[in-house]
Amino acid sequence: MCRQGTAVEVLSGGAFFVFRHGSVRNSAWANIVKQIGIFCKKKPPVDRQVLQQLVDWLSNRNYEICMDSETAGIIGQTSTCSKEEIPARSDLIIVLGGDGTLLGMARIAHSFNVPILAINLGSLGFLTDVPLPGLLPALEKVLGKNYKIENRMLLNATLLRNGQTLEEHNVLNDLVINKGALARIVELHVSVNGEYMTSYRGDGLIVATPTGSTAYSLSAGGPIIHPSMHNLVISPICPFALTNRPIVLPDDSLIEIKLQTNGEHVRLTLDGQEGCDMDSRDLLRIRKGQTTLKLVRVSGISYYELLREKLHWGSTTLGGGTHS
Structure with missing residues (x-):
């Protein structure tokens, strides 16, 4: 050590x-x-x-x-x-x-x-x-x-089922909730700091860091955020309502996402590499991570x-x- x-x-x-x-x-x-x-x-x-x-x-x-x-x-x-x-x-x-x-x-x-x-x-x-x-x-x-050293912000995600923690992860790029290949539109209710924000209906949702803003989120129409900024960006994937646009949130935001769709194959993916299935019993909590990743430039x-x-x-x- x-x-x-x-x-x-x-x-x-x-x-x-x-x-x-x-x-x-x-x-x-x-x-x-x-x-x-x-x-x-x-x-x-x-x-x-x-x-x-x-x-x-x-x-x-x-x-x-x-x-x-x-x-x-x-x-x-x-x-x-x-x-x-x-x-x-x-x-x-x-x-x-x-x-x-x-x-x-x-x-x-x-x-x-x-x-x-x-x-x-x-x-x-x-x-x-x-x-x-x-x-x-x-x-x-x-x-x-x-x-120079760049401290890159992380996202901390906790997946709860019936109030019990199933998994907890930290990611550098993004968290993605999306439907399976043959699934119908999924509906996701999103709250920020305990206040209901909106419901997204579409193929899924991306929550990204500034580092991840140039990855999947960018392809979904999200903004590019300079990596020195500490923000979270929510980008809907192919939303049913065209007025559902990406939104940038401050880094003290607690995002809670509830899956409202029953009987559909929905998956949570971490940095595009790992993941787990979600169902209507689940609540996903996302916030700024307590640690950062140190990159040498x-x-x-x-x-x-x-x-x-x-x-x-x-x-x-x-x-x-x-x-x-």
Whole structure:
């Protein structure tokens, strides 16, 4: 376990420091970090040579490495911990993959206050904005204290059935309630801070963080919210009433969603990766999470540059040029 005030180094694969139960800050931490977790994309797996080079780099500098069994298996090693144990046994976590890989680790790592530097091996990379060729430049920036930490807001969701808690989760992007492929329109009653707001009838509902505002919520017509803001956004999916529009709420809002539809297949999905079925006995409570996810940023790309690059703002449909 990392002590409070422990700092970190950064590696060729990405890296940083930590301060379990404390704050991350610039300081002489380069020689303090001892344990480093590595978590990789599995399907398709990260290139064996890339992972081996990272592990060799760390081992040659006497870092203790923690990998789950699937990651270790890529380079023919045995695992020293499970995926769920990586945050508790790491002073920093390096994620190699796409946004989905980061989301999977984020739901575990946030409660340990361990920063993450994510390297983009995927296609979009809103969160994993450092490309693979940028590993060494990223390392140089972090070692030169040319980096920043972004604290990303999470959502806490509690699912109750007949007043009893069934499940509780924290998510980085969004919570989605949607109907099954053959189900009819679902009806969802929504209250905010104990006051009835409205009922949505349609294919479902999305509740997103600012980070998740550029994901599924955006496709449903929701607004883009800068990640430094602390807001929640509710976006209906294909609403029956065209006047049901997305709404942005303050971060002290308690959202309660009650399923009014009987006999239909309705599912709650967490960050598009995990989920559970819901029925008319259920009440979903959503609020701002008590923890944040710490992301290390070294790319120097602003949020607006990221939007232009990833969403192709300003690009033309002919000729591939951009507007100046």
